[in-house]
Amino acid sequence: MSVVAQPFAARTRAAVSPLRRVLVDFPVRRPTVDEVVAADRPEEPIHCLRPDAVAATASDFVQSFPGDVLYAVKCNPDPAVLRALWDGGVQHFDCASLPEIRLVRAMLPEAAIHFMHPIKARGAIREAWARHAVRDFVLDSADELTKILAEIAATEVPGVPGLIVRIALPKGAAMLDLSGKFGAEAEAAADLLRAARGSARVLGVSFHVGSQCLDPLAWREALALTGRVIRAAGVKVDIIDVGGGFPVAYPDQEPPPLGACFAEIEAGFEALGLPDARLWAEPGRALVAAGTSVVVQVQARRGAALYVNDGVYGSLADAGTLGFRYPVRLIRPDRSSVAATTSFSLFGPTCDSADVMRGPFLLPADTAEGDWIEIGQLGAYGACLRTAFNGFDRARIVEVGDKPMRDRPTSLPDPLEVAA
Numbered sequence: 001m002s003v004v005a006q007p008f009a010a011r012t013r014a015a016v017s018p019l020r021r022v023l024v025d026f027p028v029r030r031p032t033v034d035e036v037v038a039a040d041r042p043e044e045p046i047h048c049l050r051p052d053a054v055a056a057t058a059s060d061f062v063q064s065f066p067g068d069v070l071y072a073v074k075c076n077p078d079p080a081v082l083r084a085l086w087d088g089g090v091q092h093f094d095c096a097s098l099p100e101i102r103l104v105r106a107m108l109p110e111a112a113i114h115f116m117h118p119i120k121a122r123g124a125i126r127e128a129w130a131r132h133a134v135r136d137f138v139l140d141s142a143d144e145l146t147k148i149l150a151e152i153a154a155t156e157v158p159g160v161p162g163l164i165v166r167i168a169l170p171k172g173a174a175m176l177d178l179s180g181k182f183g184a185e186a187e188a189a190a191d192l193l194r195a196a197r198g199s200a201r202v203l204g205v206s207f208h209v210g211s212q213c214l215d216p217l218a219w220r221e222a223l224a225l226t227g228r229v230i231r232a233a234g235v236k237v238d239i240i241d242v243g244g245g246f247p248v249a250y251p252d253q254e255p256p257p258l259g260a261c262f263a264e265i266e267a268g269f270e271a272l273g274l275p276d277a278r279l280w281a282e283p284g285r286a287l288v289a290a291g292t293s294v295v296v297q298v299q300a301r302r303g304a305a306l307y308v309n310d311g312v313y314g315s316l317a318d319a320g321t322l323g324f325r326y327p328v329r330l331i332r333p334d335r336s337s338v339a340a341t342t343s344f345s346l347f348g349p350t351c352d353s354a355d356v357m358r359g360p361f362l363l364p365a366d367t368a369e370g371d372w373i374e375i376g377q378l379g380a381y382g383a384c385l386r387t388a389f390n391g392f393d394r395a396r397i398v399e400v401g402d403k404p405m406r407d408r409p410t411s412l413p414d415p416l417e418v419a420a
């Protein structure tokens with residue numbers, strides 16, 4: 001799989017195929033990011049995965065969340081990430097597509113897989129149920145309820161599914177809204193709970209407060225709405241699924257501690273008065289963001305703009321229009337920099353003028369062509385939103401032993417405006 005002879009294990013992967021990649025065994029000693037750069041002098045982006053950090057984060061989350069933890073596979077489906085999460089104690093997986101389900105089932109025969117996309121292809125329901133032992137399905141409409149029940153019956157594999165009704169939330173304090181296209185409004189959700197009860201092995205309610213949610217009260221308020229829906233429905237509910245959205249640190253965002261989110265969830269859950277119900281959460285970002293950094297190379301510098309070999313069509317999608325900032329670090333194997341830090345913007349490699357990441361990203365003032373930059377906190381979404389646009393679909397993945405990059409909260413002027 002690797003293209004050049006090198007003293008560490010690396011694989012080449014195309015942007016479009018992370019779900020189809022072949023698994024490879026890795027050596028036990030993992031190099032550091034600096035060793036990788038010094039040995040390889042990479043001209044393509046390198047994804048640096050920290051499996052030990054992913055496993056440790058997962059273990060903390062699983063031990064402190066007062067219920068079952070379902071990993072949202074879309075956030076990063078890399079097999080090495082899934083393996084690290086499993087090693088960290090994650091046993092439930094929130095899948096939204098058949099390829100995700102097949103991947104998790106092929107890797108982890110013991111895992112509990114839940115099909116959490118509210119709108120599913122008919123064939124996907126049948127294959128999930130009959131071949132991959134998926135037993136729980138989310139829905140937000142009566143049509144989907146009919147579809148799920150009909151397709152399960154068509155498989156002739158007996159059983160009664162778990163059914164989770166996704167409710168819509170008003171737009172809240174999260175950076176990314178996830179109620180825009182899914183979720184039943186309160187009254188319809190109550191009707192759906194009543195309609196589903198008789199056909200459900202277990203019945204649940206789920207919601208998503210939005211991704212990177214910085215306000216722990218969002219879960220409390222969503223649980224209060226959940227309570228109103230359940231009372232209106234007047235049926236027994238077995239599962240309360242508080243979704244994902246758990247925040248991580250970025251240079252300009254200091255999130256509340258996870259414990260604060262969990263405390264609001266526990267209080268909101270207790271207020272529902274459902275002693276027999278079970279809590280679920282579906283974290284994505286919080287489990288894997290810190291677990292991957294990306295090393296890019298500077299190919300040109302123009303003032304405060306650094307032209308690098310990865311961009312918004314690659315791993316840095318969220319640094320584009322959404323304006324996410326990430327911790328960065330200069331890597332220069334031959335000599336070190338003593339220059340003071342200043343703020344830069346990054347330009348990606350494609351020909352699209354929109355391929356710009358304003359940052360600001362803080363780097364030594366003498367950063368120049370040929371230098372490498374390690375960009376941290378890219379394990380969530382960044383690592384898997386890549387496209388093949390303009391031919392820039394190559395990136396290699398290597399497992400490293402480094403700790404996650406630390407974040408330095410800063411507020412600096414926008415470098416493109418300063419330069420203008």
Ligand SMILES: *Cc1c(COP(=O)(O)O)cnc(C)c1O
Binds near residue numbers: 210282286380
């Ligand atoms: C994306 C998604 C998640 C994970 O969200 P994070 O913000 O990454 O924690 C969980 N559940 C559902 C239904 C999702 O669509």
